[in-house]
Amino acid sequence: MWRGLWTLVARAARGPRRSCTRQGSGAPAPGSGATIFALSSGQGRCGIAVIRTSGPASGHALRSLTAPRDLPPARSACLRLLSHPRSGEPLDRALVLWFPGPQSFTGEDCAEFHVHGGPAVVSGVLQALGSVPGLRPAEAGEFTRRAFAHGKLSLTEVEGLADLIHAETEAQRRQALRQLDGELGHLCHGWAKTLTKALAHVEAYIDFGEDDNLEEGVLERADSQVRELELALSAHLRDARRGQRLRSGAHVVVAGPANAGKSSLVNLLSRKPVSIVSPEPGTTRDVLEIPVDLAGFPALLSDTAGLREGVGPVEQEGVRRARERLEQADLILAVLDASDLASPSSRNFLDTVVAPAGAESPNESSQRLLLVLNKSDLLPPGGPDPSPNLPPYLLLSCLTGEGLDDLLEALRKELAEVCGDPSTGPPLLTRARHQHHLQGCLDALGHYRQTKDLALAAEALRLARGHLGRITGGGSTEEVLDIIFRDFCVGK
Ligand SMILES: Nc1nc2c(ncn2[C@@H]2O[C@H](COP(=O)(O)OP(=O)(O)OP(=O)(O)O)[C@@H](O)[C@H]2O)c(=O)[nH]1
Ligand SMILES: [K+]
Numbered sequence: 220m221w222r223g224l225w226t227l228v229a230r231a232a233r234g235p236r237r238s239c240t241r242q243g244s245g246a247p248a249p250g251s252g253a254t255i256f257a258l259s260s261g262q263g264r265c266g267i268a269v270i271r272t273s274g275p276a277s278g279h280a281l282r283s284l285t286a287p288r289d290l291p292p293a294r295s296a297c298l299r300l301l302s303h304p305r306s307g308e309p310l311d312r313a314l315v316l317w318f319p320g321p322q323s324f325t326g327e328d329c330a331e332f333h334v335h336g337g338p339a340v341v342s343g344v345l346q347a348l349g350s351v352p353g354l355r356p357a358e359a360g361e362f363t364r365r366a367f368a369h370g371k372l373s374l375t376e377v378e379g380l381a382d383l384i385h386a387e388t389e390a391q392r393r394q395a396l397r398q399l400d401g402e403l404g405h406l407c408h409g410w411a412k413t414l415t416k417a418l419a420h421v422e423a424y425i426d427f428g429e430d431d432n433l434e435e436g437v438l439e440r441a442d443s444q445v446r447e448l449e450l451a452l453s454a455h456l457r458d459a460r461r462g463q464r465l466r467s468g469a470h471v472v473v474a475g476p477a478n479a480g481k482s483s484l485v486n487l488l489s490r491k492p493v494s495i496v497s498p499e500p501g502t503t504r505d506v507l508e509i510p511v512d513l514a515g516f517p518a519l520l521s522d523t524a525g526l527r528e529g530v531g532p533v534e535q536e537g538v539r540r541a542r543e544r545l546e547q548a549d550l551i552l553a554v555l556d557a558s559d560l561a562s563p564s565s566r567n568f569l570d571t572v573v574a575p576a577g578a579e580s581p582n583e584s585s586q587r588l589l590l591v592l593n594k595s596d597l598l599p600p601g602g603p604d605p606s607p608n609l610p611p612y613l614l615l616s617c618l619t620g621e622g623l624d625d626l627l628e629a630l631r632k633e634l635a636e637v638c639g640d641p642s643t644g645p646p647l648l649t650r651a652r653h654q655h656h657l658q659g660c661l662d663a664l665g666h667y668r669q670t671k672d673l674a675l676a677a678e679a680l681r682l683a684r685g686h687l688g689r690i691t692g693g694g695s696t697e698e699v700l701d702i703i704f705r706d707f708c709v710g711k
């Protein structure tokens with residue numbers, strides 16, 4: 220409703236029928252004078268709710284609700300009675316904070332009201348703020364957008380903030396915090412600085428090339444700087460898929476012969492009875508997907524039909540889907556019944572799925588696989604039958620839970636490889652946007668190397684630098700900003 224209302228206001232502000240379609244998110248360019256307000260904590264009954272405002276009328280709003288008191292000292296919490304500016308009706312006894320710009324989250328004058336979290340209090344205070352002249356409800360992401368426009372956050376930091384709000388696993392939180400701290404941005408700034416230096420050398424050569432005063436080897440130095448940068452960018456691009464997996468979850472596919480206990484394992488890992496478990500082989504026929512937190516990493520866990528031949532058409536389709544899903548997996552959890560390793564279905568699975576994955580050298584692109592021998596509770600004390608060509612495995616009993624800790628530890632290691640480890644590795648590229656501009660930069664550097672014309676070479680360097688700048692937000696178009704800020708909720 221607010222969004223719709225504001226679109227009308229924005230359209231009116233732009234003048235009559237400049238466009239019939241909605242332009243961007245409708246959020247006005249900061250500095251347009253409006254003061255915005257919104258509930259910034261979650262919806263619903265809670266102990267304390269935080270309502271905030273940003274814009275030039277924030278001080279006036281704070282005074283209107285706390286009259287006859289003056290503004291509290293900057294950045295310290297004060298207890299105040301809030302009342303409606305028109306009717307004078309008391310609304311709540313609340314902590315209020317005053318953040319005069321530019322030392323505030325958005326860079327503008329901001330006020331915060333920490334009120335009791337009952338729905339009637341919250342709606343009463345919001346209504347009171349709406350009655351103050353110059354105030355209007357905020358659009359989704361508008362606070363953050365103003366912070367970006369006032370140079371308080373770079374675009375990668377904005378993305379980090381969005382990811383932090385949405386982070387569901389530990390690894391996601393760590394990654395988001397690092398990005399919010401500006402690590403990726405600093406890296407890009409460093410690279411852009413290198414390019415500026417190289418560009419200065421090329422331009423100096425263009426201007427003074429014939430001049431004897433120019434020191435020797437200026438162009439060679441620019442070339443080697445570019446070469447080094449190309450290597451660094453390529454290394455980061457090779458890593459690019461990892462950051463995106465960390466944001467959206469790695470694809471972990473549970474596969475194996477019928478009745479090995481695949482669904483039992485999916486239920487155990489997701490701590491929910493999502494899949495039907497039964498002694499009847501062929502119970503699972505479709506691919507079942509569930510998002511889970513696996514050892515601190517986000518994963519999309521897929522249960523699949525048992526791989527076997529000679530079954531009816533429905534199960535056959537299930538087996539086809541299972542194989543298709545296996546091909547897309549970032550990590551395969553291969554499950555076998557430990558007490559049934561010699562059966563034809565087990566042997567076949569080992570030969571056709573497990574062996575090929577193990578045979579490939581473990582490089583970036585090869586599929587990773589963990590072999591789990593389930594139903595260890597059925598084994599005699601000596602363990603599984605010594606089998607000549609059994610690859611490394613983990614023993615597990617879904618029934619007793621024995622071996623689960625070891626499996627989780629192995630999963631953590633594998634997923635840190637698949638997603639990148641946000642506690643140690645280099646800053647990750649978490650969005651396709653980052654990858655796109657890094658590739659654009661690399662392509663431009665390729666042109667630099669190929670051209671013999673110095674003017675074109677300088678232009679290629681400028682283009683490359685432009686791509687790096689756009690990662691952190693320089694010269695971003697409205698459309699790009701709209702897509703990024705759409706991730707936020709109202710009040711952020
Ligand atoms: N003893 C023992 N039985 C298990 C264990 N894990 C699963 N089972 C049993 O094995 C049978 C098959 O389990 P499911 O989880 O349905 O196996 P599945 O691989 O999903 O089977 P399909 O979907 O039919 O391919 C069930 O009766 C489970 O209770 C285990 O660790 N120990
Ligand atoms: K079954």
Ligand SMILES: [Mg+2]
Nearest residue numbers: 481482502503
């Ligand atoms: Mg099953």
